[in-house]
Amino acid sequence: MAAHYQVVGSTSAAISASVESGIRTGDLAAGDALPAVRALAADLGVSPATVAKAYRELRQRGLVTTAGRHGTRVRPRPPVAARRAALLPPPLTGGRDLSAGQPDPRLLPPLGPHLAALAAEIGPPGGYATDAVLPDLAALARDRLAADRVPAAELTVTGGALDGIERLLAAHLRPGDAVAVEDPGWANLLDLIAALGLRTVGVPVDDDGPTVGGVRAALAAGVRALVVTSRAQNPTGAAVTADRADALRTLLAGRADLLLIEDDHAAELARVPVHPLAGATPAWAFVRSVSKPYGPDLRLAVLAGDEATVARVAGRARVGAGWVSTVLQRLVVSLWRDPATAGLVRRAADSYDRRRDGLVAALAARGVAAHGRTGINVWVPVPDETVAVTALRDAGWSLAPGGLYRIAAAPAVRVSVSALDETDVPALADALTAARKGPFLTHSV
Numbered sequence: 001m002a003a004h005y006q007v008v009g010s011t012s013a014a015i016s017a018s019v020e021s022g023i024r025t026g027d028l029a030a031g032d033a034l035p036a037v038r039a040l041a042a043d044l045g046v047s048p049a050t051v052a053k054a055y056r057e058l059r060q061r062g063l064v065t066t067a068g069r070h071g072t073r074v075r076p077r078p079p080v081a082a083r084r085a086a087l088l089p090p091p092l093t094g095g096r097d098l099s100a101g102q103p104d105p106r107l108l109p110p111l112g113p114h115l116a117a118l119a120a121e122i123g124p125p126g127g128y129a130t131d132a133v134l135p136d137l138a139a140l141a142r143d144r145l146a147a148d149r150v151p152a153a154e155l156t157v158t159g160g161a162l163d164g165i166e167r168l169l170a171a172h173l174r175p176g177d178a179v180a181v182e183d184p185g186w187a188n189l190l191d192l193i194a195a196l197g198l199r200t201v202g203v204p205v206d207d208d209g210p211t212v213g214g215v216r217a218a219l220a221a222g223v224r225a226l227v228v229t230s231r232a233q234n235p236t237g238a239a240v241t242a243d244r245a246d247a248l249r250t251l252l253a254g255r256a257d258l259l260l261i262e263d264d265h266a267a268e269l270a271r272v273p274v275h276p277l278a279g280a281t282p283a284w285a286f287v288r289s290v291s292k293p294y295g296p297d298l299r300l301a302v303l304a305g306d307e308a309t310v311a312r313v314a315g316r317a318r319v320g321a322g323w324v325s326t327v328l329q330r331l332v333v334s335l336w337r338d339p340a341t342a343g344l345v346r347r348a349a350d351s352y353d354r355r356r357d358g359l360v361a362a363l364a365a366r367g368v369a370a371h372g373r374t375g376i377n378v379w380v381p382v383p384d385e386t387v388a389v390t391a392l393r394d395a396g397w398s399l400a401p402g403g404l405y406r407i408a409a410a411p412a413v414r415v416s417v418s419a420l421d422e423t424d425v426p427a428l429a430d431a432l433t434a435a436r437k438g439p440f441l442t443h444s445v
């Protein structure tokens with residue numbers, strides 16, 4: 001639908017500022033179409049080249065996307081803070097929100113006892129940290145990564161997995177470069193890549209991880225980086241198997257032109273082993289977050305990699321934010337060392353597995369083949385996302401439309417099981433099965 005916002009300006013800078021202002025105020029919402037280049041140029045009395053330049057600049061900053069005959073549209077989550085109300089979807093009253101891929105807050109380990117213990121032992125206030133990584137944290141992280149066969153001689157700490165990925169891409173790539181990403185893949189990563197002025201090349205993903213053919217095609221297309229989710233792939237739940245890892249390692253062996261990034265965001269919450277690709281290429285990084293098992297608010301991830309890559313990330317951080325607070329690092333050390341916390345994380349993982357497997361099985365019993373091998377999401381193919389999301393909303397379930405996660409993959413909806421109780425699984429499976437049929441079949445007699 002075309003937006004009814006009047007873009008103004010007589011220079012490319014003024015036109016792009018006008019679009020940005022519309023996004024900020026909420027007058028231009030995600031998905032809104034901008035006027036066609038020639039039409040706007042005629043309207044504003046400027047040359048089409050001026051409008052095209054404005055749109056290009058907005059595209060390079062990730063505010064808009066241009067897709068052939070669909071024209072130029074505002075991206076789902078443009079990197080400019082809109083007024084809060086403009087960002088919020090219409091509230092679902094009395095229903096169940098399964099659209100947010102957050103860990104279940106009921107299953108996160110309590111931080112209180114660890115903060116209390118820290119308060120007792122923390123000592124006098126510290127100044128600027130001299131090392132980016134506390135020795136205790138580095139030692140524990142190395143042990144944990146070594147147990148998973150990830151070489152971790154070189155490592156640093158970032159403010160979460162996505163921060164690590166952003167720093168890696170910024171350190172190795174230049175605007176306009178192409179990044180191979182899983183398709184479907186994590187919406188935030190797609191938004192980040194757009195915001196960095198990089199391009200995405202989609203790699204199909206099956207339950208075993210990115211397909212070998214897909215990665216081969218992306219390499220042939222000249223990608224400069226490849227991002228692979230080790231386990232609990234968002235949104236499909238894929239986990240890289242031993243066989244897939246072997247095949248990908250063989251394909252990638254020695255590729256000096258490629259930065260290989262692995263995102264192990266689920267970490268201890270995934271009950272399948274990790275099969276790392278780390279070290280297959282000269283430039284690589286393996287990022288492991290604490291967000292899913294221990295809490296997103298901790299904002300910490302460990303980043304291991306080859307010496308040059310870790311040095312670039314750590315060196316750039318040193319001239320910027322500096323380091324991740326040592327208070328936070330100590331808190332993570334305390335959580336990692338605590339056997340009771342490890343027990344809680346295992347219980348959380350079991351709970352997600354039961355709910356996710358239960359939903360996949362209930363859908364299979366109704367003839368619907370859904371995906372969800374690991375993690376907190378289930379990916380349900382549907383013929384029409386808008387029809388399915390609307391029908392489910394009417395039935396009291398809020399789900400994420402697959403369009404947020406897809407490049408060329410087939411339509412689907414994403415169900416986050418974090419807010420799903422086991423007792424609700426049959427009702428949701430019924431609603432999903434009906435919603436897939438669309439309004440015509442469900443309303444026919």
Ligand SMILES: Cc1ncc(COP(=O)(O)O)c(C=O)c1O
Binds near residue numbers: 159160162
């Ligand atoms: C694939 C993937 N990577 C990373 C993250 C987030 O990691 P962090 O909170 O450490 O940035 C998420 C969160 O949903 C995710 O789905």
